[in-house]
Amino acid sequence: MNITLDTPLTGEELVAKVKTLAHQCGYYTTTKNGIEKVNIMTFLNALIDAEGIDLNHISNHKKKRGRSASYKVTVQSNGNLVIGSIYTQKMGLKPGDEFEITLSRKHIHLKQVENDIKKFYSLAQQWQNDVEGLSLMSEMTKHQAYQEIINMGEKVIPFLLKDLEINPLYWLTALHSITGENPIKPEQRGSIKQMVQAWLDWGKTKQYIA
Amino acid sequence: MTKEYHYHLELRWRNLSKTTYQITSPKTQEYNCFAWAAGENDRHWEHDPPDYYYWPENVPNEATLDAYIQAYQTIGYQPCDSEKLESNYEKIAIYVDNDKIPTHAARQLPNGKWTSKLGWLEDIEHELEGLEGDKYGTVTQILKRFKP
DSSP, X not given: OXXXXXXXXXXXXXXHHHHHHHHHTTOEEEOTTSOEEEOHHHHHXXXXXXXXXXXXXXXXXXXXXXXXXXXXXXXXXTSOOOOOHHHHHHTTOOTTOOEEEEEOSSOEEEEEOOOHHHHHHHHHHHHHHHHTTOOOHHHHTTXXXXXXXXXXXXXXXXXXXXXXXXXXXXXXXXXXXXHOOOOOOGGGTTOHHHHHHHHHHHHHHTTSOO | OOOOOOXXXXXXXXXGGGSOEEEOSOOOSSXXXXXXXXTOOSSOBOSSSTTTSBOOTTSOXXXXXXXXXXXXXXXXOEEESOOSOOTTEEEEEXXXXXXXXXXXXXXXXXXXXXXXXXXXXXXXXXXXXXXXXXXXXXXXXXXXEEOO
């Protein structure tokens, strides 16, 4: 078949020609059974490299809508590491959203910081689900989620006081642990209703609640 | 007793479904099982924190079977060997976990079944084995007191 510039090869004829060329250039392996197998992809990659062609650059250049996410980021000359808006948009993040940074030998972890009230109710739900049915509050309050609520500190006091109206038993220990105070009179001990009222009165005096 | 299914309980106490039981009160946080076993439904019995919940005077503030036996002794109960119904006697059964920490107490009813407050969930009438395993461990001590 005569090849001219007007009739470039396509389809199976093109593939066959390229395979022949790849074989002639040494891009083949011989199987145990003595069959020669052309490594067409290795040949094509070698050709691209030999030509100095950067496919990523071409791809970015051709797209008129801006760069796509490569999911790679490079430390800049000033030491900064910048996460582009393409990633924050994908996560639905808004200005002001915070992340905690954790460093390990080869990783930088970013974990979104939940806002306080969301975090409190998430922990409270987890705790409730895990300890429901147990009898001793002294055991229930050892649960990790409960301890995390205590560790949230003073900012969680209004949430605890508000939730006492629905769940009077839950937060008496947490309030005591966070504040170091005990507004419960001896005659009120054990009476959940009276202990809750003592704490709510305390909360109003300290202006945590109205 | 007709068979009713309460999956939120049977998921937590898997032996319940193999025994007969029924719910006998709504959920409330006003008392716990140890108070209910003592016949009270208006306060919470617990050894710790000492200045928070009700705990009988002079009984050690400890999460031990011994301390809980002593707590019930202050209202006339004494250890006994049998869970069988005896006329003129009220009985309490104490459950402990693998570490021998008291986890639950149940009170016997005149019909020989038992009544329990399940944490802050409902009261139920049940068989002792129905609450063994899972959260509560095993029945380790029976107490009784004379009831004229």
